[in-house]
Amino acid sequence: MQVTVYQNQVEQALKGLKRLLSKEGLFRELKRRRFYVKPSVRKKMKIKEAKKKRKNAKRRSKSIWS
Numbered sequence: 001m002q003v004t005v006y007q008n009q010v011e012q013a014l015k016g017l018k019r020l021l022s023k024e025g026l027f028r029e030l031k032r033r034r035f036y037v038k039p040s041v042r043k044k045m046k047i048k049e050a051k052k053k054r055k056n057a058k059r060r061s062k063s064i065w066s
Contacts, residue, residue, distance in 0.1 A: 001017075001020060001021075003016055003017045003020070
């Protein structure tokens with residue numbers, strides 16, 4: 001991954017880098033790996049995350065604009 005700095009705008013470049021990293025899910029992954037999670041709890045979290053994704057996808061598909 002590469003971020004270029006234009007006209008000494010380091011803060012803006014860092015902001016862009018942070019946005020790219022969060023899009024890739026790096027911060028979520030770091031938070032998840034901070035502590036050991038038992039396999040049973042990990043399975044429950046995975047199911048919960050899948051439910052959340054399905055709910056969001058359903059809400060997006062029911063848009064009033066389409």
